[in-house]
Amino acid sequence: MFQWFKNFFKPKRCAICGKQAVDARKYFNDHNEPVVVCRHCTEYAERRAFRKRS
Numbered sequence: 001m002f003q004w005f006k007n008f009f010k011p012k013r014c015a016i017c018g019k020q021a022v023d024a025r026k027y028f029n030d031h032n033e034p035v036v037v038c039r040h041c042t043e044y045a046e047r048r049a050f051r052k053r054s
């Protein structure tokens with residue numbers, strides 16, 4: 001029942017590659033939603049106009 005809730009908050013998955021985001025960076029995607037992006041995908045994220053969360 002609370003699985004979706006856990007999935008939403010706990011495992012930080014990279015918004016781009018979908019893998020567990022090691023050393024995650026926080027971004028807003030193009031829908032203005034907070035997402036995390038792993039180290040390897042930050043370059044791609046910036047190309048997709050994701051904005052860094054400060």
Ligand SMILES: [Zn+2]
Pocket residue numbers: 014015016017018019037038039040041
């Ligand atoms: Zn990634």
